Amino acid sequence: xxxxxxxxxxxxxxxxxxxxxxxxxxxxxxxxxxxxxxxxxxxxxxxxxxxxxxxxxxxxxxxxxxxxxxxxxxxxxxxxxxxxxxxxxxxxxxxxxxxxxxxxxxxxxxxxxxxxxxxxxxxxxxxxxxxxxxxxxxxxxxxxxxxxxxxxxxxxxxxxxxxxxxxxxxxxxxxxxxxxxxxxxxxxxxxxxxxxxxxxxxxxxxxxxxxxxxx
Numbered sequence: 001x002x003x004x005x006x007x008x009x010x011x012x013x014x015x016x017x018x019x020x021x022x023x024x025x026x027x028x029x030x031x032x033x034x035x036x037x038x039x040x041x042x043x044x045x046x047x048x049x050x051x052x053x054x055x056x057x058x059x060x061x062x063x064x065x066x067x068x069x070x071x072x073x074x075x076x077x078x079x080x081x082x083x084x085x086x087x088x089x090x091x092x093x094x095x096x097x098x099x100x101x102x103x104x105x106x107x108x109x110x111x112x113x114x115x116x117x118x119x120x121x122x123x124x125x126x127x128x129x130x131x132x133x134x135x136x137x138x139x140x141x142x143x144x145x146x147x148x149x150x151x152x153x154x155x156x157x158x159x160x161x162x163x164x165x166x167x168x169x170x171x172x173x174x175x176x177x178x179x180x181x182x183x184x185x186x187x188x189x190x191x192x193x194x195x196x197x198x199x200x201x202x203x204x205x206x207x208x209x210x211x212x213x214x215x
Contacts, residue, residue: 004083004145006121008076011129016072018116018129019141023069030062033203040206043213054202068139079143086125086145094154097133100144109133110142120145 008015034055041051089100097109115130125145132140153161 002085003120003122003125004080004086007118007127008080008083010121011118011127012076014116014118015076015129015143018114019072019075020069022131022141023065027062027065027069030058030065033199034058034062036203036206036210040210043210054199075139075141076143083143083145086120086122088125088150089144089146091146091151092154093151093157095157095160098128098130098151099154100146108142110144124149 037051037055037058041048087103089102092099094109096113097111098115099107099109102108109132110128110130111133112130115128118127118129120127124147126148127143127145129141129143132142
């Protein structure tokens with residue numbers, strides 16, 4: 001049994017839980033939104049068309065999320081296949097993410113928040129599981145190997161940690177790689193925020209009206 005097989009077998013339960021909690025939280029959030037919209041529609045009998053469209057959209061998203069929720073085993077197995085033998089990535093540490101080249105010249109970012117590091121059977125390596133940074137990702141869950149001693153700090157983040165100021169502190173934000181990545185995610189960022197703000201606005205308004213109705 002090779003290193004990856006041993007690691008994935010030993011940490012299998014933890015990896016499954018990490019994967020599923022991501023979708024479970026979103027399913028709970030969508031279920032709450034659906035209940036609020038249904039409750040408001042039944043009480044006030046207004047905005048039924050737009051509320052109906054919202055319900056259809058939220059149900060479609062919930063169905064998509066539930067399908068992904070049930071694919072935990074397949075996703076973990078796919079990561080195992082890609083890492084047998086382990087493919088060691090060099091990480092660049094930013095303030096809130098880790099960046100790495102997946103092998104095609106692009107850059108992927110894994111959020112520091114909620115990620116986990118597992119000691120590998122190969123004492124020189126660490127197995128990281130976390131979530132990609134981005135909107136509307138088909139598969140945000142990532143598992144990769146890296147050498148902790150080979151991790152480098154982004155220049156701007158290094159200067160910030162060392163409490164240095166000046167133009168160099170911001171130079172990393174204007175690198176070609178960062179600008180290219182920002183442009184690529186710009187449309188999804190705007191669309192995602194507008195959609196979430198629209199949903200949030202209607203839910204807050206519905207909640208306030210229902211509270212006033214009962215009290």
